[in-house]
Each structure stands twice: as C-alpha cells, then as structure tokens.
Amino acid sequence: MTDSKEPARARAAGAKRQRLVEAAADIVHRQGAERTTIADIARAAEVPVGNVYYYFKTKDELVSAALSEHERHLNLLIGRLNRLPDPRERLKGLIEGWVGQRDLAVRYGCPTGTLAAELAKRDQGGLDIEAGRVIRLLLTWVEEQFRQLDQPDPESLALTLVGAYQGMSLLANALRDPAVMEREGARLTAWIDSLGAA
Amino acid sequence: MTDSKEPARARAAGAKRQRLVEAAADIVHRQGAERTTIADIARAAEVPVGNVYYYFKTKDELVSAALSEHERHLNLLIGRLNRLPDPRERLKGLIEGWVGQRDLAVRYGCPTGTLAAELAKRDQGGLDIEAGRVIRLLLTWVEEQFRQLDQPDPESLALTLVGAYQGMSLLANALRDPAVMEREGARLTAWIDSLGAA
Amino acid sequence: MTDSKEPARARAAGAKRQRLVEAAADIVHRQGAERTTIADIARAAEVPVGNVYYYFKTKDELVSAALSEHERHLNLLIGRLNRLPDPRERLKGLIEGWVGQRDLAVRYGCPTGTLAAELAKRDQGGLDIEAGRVIRLLLTWVEEQFRQLDQPDPESLALTLVGAYQGMSLLANALRDPAVMEREGARLTAWIDSLGAA
Amino acid sequence: MTDSKEPARARAAGAKRQRLVEAAADIVHRQGAERTTIADIARAAEVPVGNVYYYFKTKDELVSAALSEHERHLNLLIGRLNRLPDPRERLKGLIEGWVGQRDLAVRYGCPTGTLAAELAKRDQGGLDIEAGRVIRLLLTWVEEQFRQLDQPDPESLALTLVGAYQGMSLLANALRDPAVMEREGARLTAWIDSLGAA
DNA sequence: GATGAATGAGACTTCATTCAT
C-alpha cells in the first residue's frame, strides 16, 4: 500500500531499490554471483545500468543485499513457523517448506547454501562471513526448537537437521532429481516425529 | 613410473598434461571455476599459457578434466576401501577419510560438491551432468555397502549418508568451523555401527 | 556582514554560491581540476549535487570560479602589501608570504601555478587563458614595484621573481621539502635588499 | 640496429613496448596524465587497446614508464653535456638546451615538472616520489657542476638554477610566450658566466 | 609441438549533466 504522504519520487526510489534487491537475489541464486553481471540485474529490474550505482556502490554491495534479502525471507518464514504452538510442528513445518521448494532446489540448490559456498572461495570482502551469519540464524532457531523439545545436545541436532537440508539440496541439484528432496524430507519428518517418544 | 617405451616427447607431454589437470583440480577447488583463469592454472603447472590450448581446446575442457581428476581420486579411495573385508568398516573408513580432510573442507568445501553446485548454475555445456555423474559414483558405491549389510532401501541410506557429508562440508565451510566435521563424523560413525544391531 | 536589505533567500543563495566557490578553490588546489568531481565540491560545500548546476552551468564554470577566487585572494594580498610605504618592503612582504605558505606549497604547489599548468594541457575552453591572466596580474604588480625602485627592465625582473616563486614551489612540492622554500625565499629577500645599492 | 639473433617476435615486442613508452611520454606531456586515456596512447602507438595490458598491468605503470622515459632522455642529455670539458660550458649547454625546447615548453611546460606537479596531487601510488627522483637527478648533476666550479653552497645554487628553469617553463606555458624562455635563458647564461669571475 | 604475444568482447565503475517534482 503506497502512502500518499511520501513524495512519489521517494516511493519510486524505494520501490526501485527493492526491485533491484529482489532481482539480485533471484538472479544470483540462478546464475551464481560470479556469472551474474550488473547488467543482468539491471535488466531484470528494468533499471538503467548506470543507475544501479546510485543505490549500490559496488557489485559486492548488491550481492550483500541479495544475501540480506534471503535473510529477510528466512525471518519471515521463522515468523510464520513461530505461530505454530508446538516446536515439533514448527520443525516439521520447516521441513515441509524445504520439500515444497524442491523444484527450485533441483534447478539451483539452496539460495543461501550455494551462495555461501561460492563466497567462501574468495579471500577478500567478508561476504563469506555474511553468508555464514545467515546460515547461523537458521541453525540458532532450529537449535531453540530442539531445546524446547527437551532434546539433549540441541546444537548438534540443529547441525544435523540443517546439514541434512543442505546435503539434500545439493544432491537434488547435482542429480537433477526432486525425489531426493521428497525422500529425505520424509525421513527427516519421521525422525522429528520419533524424537522424545522414548 | 615412466614407461621408457614411449618417446621422451610424449612422456614429457603426458607429464605436462597431468600437471595441468592437477593444478586445475586444485585451483578450481580453492577458487571456484569462474574465478579461476587459464593463466592461474598455467602458472601453477609451470606451463606457458599458450601451450594449455594444445592439451585442452577450451577452459571447459580443463574444468571437465579437473572433475575427472576428482573422479580418479574417488576411485582410488574406493579401491583402498574395497580392500577392507567388511562393508561396515568400509563405510566407517569413508567417513574417517571425510573427517581427516576437514581442514580442506573448512576452507573450500567438498571439491566435487562445490563444483557441482557451481556448474549446476550454467545452462549450457553439460558440465553439470558430468559433476552429477561423479557424485552418483559415490552414491552407488555407498549403496552397495548398505546392500551388503542387508539394509532395507540401501539407495535411500546412501542418499542420507552422502547428503550428510555434503551438508556437513557446506556447514563447516560456511561457518569456518572444523568441529562441524568432527561432530557429524562421529554421529555418522555411530549410526553405521548401530545398523543391523536389531 | 549580511545586508538585511536583500531577501533572506538571496543572502542564503549568495552564501551557498560562495561556499561552492571556496570549496572548489580549495579542493581543486589539493586534487587538481581533473581529479575533482562536482560531488567532491558539493559535499565540501554542503550543497546538494543537483543544486550546483543552479549556480554553475558546467564544471568548467566552477573551475573558472575557483580561479577567480585565487585572483581575489591575490588582490587582497596586493591590497595589504600596498599599504606598506616602500616598494622594497612590499616585495619582501610578498616573498615572506610565499615562505609562510610553504607547507601548503610542499603538499600541493602554488594554487594558481599548478592550476595554470593543468589547464594549459587542454585544447578547448579558454580556461588556460584565464589562468594566464591571474599570473599576469601578479607579474604586473611586481613589475610596478621594481619600476618604483628605479630598476632597469622591471618587466624582466618581475619575470625572474615570479618565476623563482613558481620554480621553488614546484621543487618544494616535487621534493616534498619545505626547506626549498626557505632557502630560496632567503635568497630572494637578500636579492631584493641588494637592489639599488648601486 | 636489430640483432638478427633474437627472434623477430621478440624484436617486434620490444619495439612495440618502446613505441608505447614513447607515445605515453609524449601524450602525457601534452595532455597530462589524467586526461590521457589508454586508448589515446594505444592509438598513437598503433597497438590494440587490450594489448597494452600485456606490457603494462595498469595505467599507472604506463605513466611510470613515461616518467622513466623522461629520465632516460635526461640521462642522454647529461651524457652529451659531460663530454664538454668545462663545467661552466656544461651548465651553459644545459640552459641552451632548455631555451632550444622553448616551443614545447610554451605549449606544454616542462615534461617532468608538469608531471611531477600533477602526480603530487595524488595520495596513493607513489608516482609522485618517482617524479621527485627524476628531478633530483637533474639537481644532483647541476650541483656537481657548481662544485667543480668551486662555488660555495653548490646545492643551493642547483636549486636556484633548476628552480629558475621550472619557473620560466611554467610562466612561458601559462603566458603562451616563448620570449620568457629566451629572456630568462639569457639571464641564466650571463649568471653562469659571471660566476667565479671575482 | 611450443610459446610469447595479440585480440576483442565485455565486465565493473565513474561522473558530468539532466530531469521530475
């Protein structure tokens, strides 16, 4: 909903910036940061190339913004899951979400995971650390759910669950096979269900 | 061991080619395919840039050769593991090998996994399929071990084990934390040990 | 002192214009005209970039204004020196001023001289001629002092004195050595003192 | 003279590099380093733009090479002057050379002096220091001549002579007047002649 | 076969200037 109090310009500007961020998040996911050119992103956002630099001083800043966009999505997802009353349901909801995105994973892998892997191969810039931070955000939330389920060593369990997600995304992507997501998703769901049964 | 029957020329040429392949495998692992230049590889292999094209018509062919080099390493590893008499020991040896490489994983991730993820973001060239093939090779071997252990659904178990490896490598890499490899490695070993106990 | 008769708008506008001119003179001296961007000047003057063009149609006009600002400073200096009763003292005061500015000269050279040298390398625009005019202003005044000292060929003497100033500024700047200014300044002072001894 | 023992390629390559250096020295003198583009130099040297980077990794390296080219010219000049038997004649020969170049000075100033002034306005890169070194080379040689003339404080005299040259070049350039070079040149020659007459 | 050099397309980035409000 556009607030008519702010000038049309500011609205357009904010919208344009957001368009750029969304285009960056999407295209970087699909092509990788290295293969993505500023022109690719500008074209998708329908912004003249030169104008991109009004919003982002360097390509790396755009990649960083794309990362933040993924972080924002993750926070939205966590927010939705937090409305579920039971931590077990929350974890199962998370897994369900992963499986629901299987077609995207098959084609391009996990947005954050593949970007983290790509950025880790750089020596400079610190973008790799930003990527690590986003992944840690997920780990921390998952750990908290295991803790609420009174599980021992919730940190390790979080590592296992998130690791399984990254692994299944990578395999589904490498093998071009959505069934990987379904089978592993089902296994993880059953695992969560089995917890604390003893 | 050099076979004195082939002319010195060919021997030297073969050695040069092999140097290039090894350099490519190593540098592509560390920098990613996109960030690696032909000049990087040529320099590391101590081969003049122009000469690279005598052995590889395109950069993609070099990347493909790097992938084959990883495949060769994998086959060597499998060959060593196959000497172990027990499939359970073979799987545990595989996991042990993963954990033993944790420092490399922390810095650059799994050579094949990260390369597969990078190549999957391309539309053309078919290199992504080659990467999938290498990963499938590992999956197939692991599956065979589970089958020899009389486990039900060995294919899914292979997916779980290899997926866990890819996931823990990615997390260790993204978090820059070798402990991830150790904890997950220990868990996987315990899991393998627990199999068939019933 | 602000004249309350002109509307606040105009006063503010005039102040803004003056801020721009001063910032331009300063930054162009320190960075050179070519390396100085409109944004640099706008930022230093605390004026929005877009607004600069309300006062100056082109960047060259701003450079021209910077040149005029140096001319204004020169005229102020000449005005102060003219209050001295003796032409010999006036010339010595001029030299003293040069030496007093030695730290600035060491870092950035003579504001007018370096700008003249930079502008002379352009083919179009005529800014080089404006720079020549400012330098000629100084030459003319110095010539007049020599004339009042009854020196033969005052024009040549002016050339020698001002040339010595430009030369010592350039050398001090290139060698990053303020002592150059001191030694040459002392020599020039002694020279002026020696004049007309005959 | 081309040595037929080196391969034609190497000869051509060396020649091309030298063409680039000469073009850079010339164009940078005429346009200034900032206004000179790699394309300008490439065009003048008849070299494709991309190829320039085979010889010089950055534009700054080309500017540095231009500076070295001026240094080489200076060394050649010094070499010629050193064949003169008398230090007084050597200094007068130097001045004569300056005046002989007056048309170039009028249009573009002293190659080394204007470049030094331009480079001193940078904060990074160290090119300013290289420029200072070239100027110091001249100063040192001039100082040595004064020393051989048994003059007191030869260092200051060198500063005075070289400073006068830089000053007269700048004024001739700014005023677009070759007469400046002639008059100051004549004065300096007379000064050298008068030395030690006492 | 071998190799230093050449080529050209294209990437990122800067910036004077203009525009819309």
Added chain:
DNA sequence: AATGAATGAAGTCTCATTCAT
C-alpha cells in the same frame, strides 16, 4: 530555487582464445 534520482557515455581492466613463428 531546490533536490534526489536518472542517464549514458566513457574509461580502466580482465580474460578466453587465437596467432605467428
């Protein structure tokens, strides 16, 4: 008058690939 945003032409630099010897 004022101003954040827009524009597009350049400029520097990289690099896969090809060429000439």
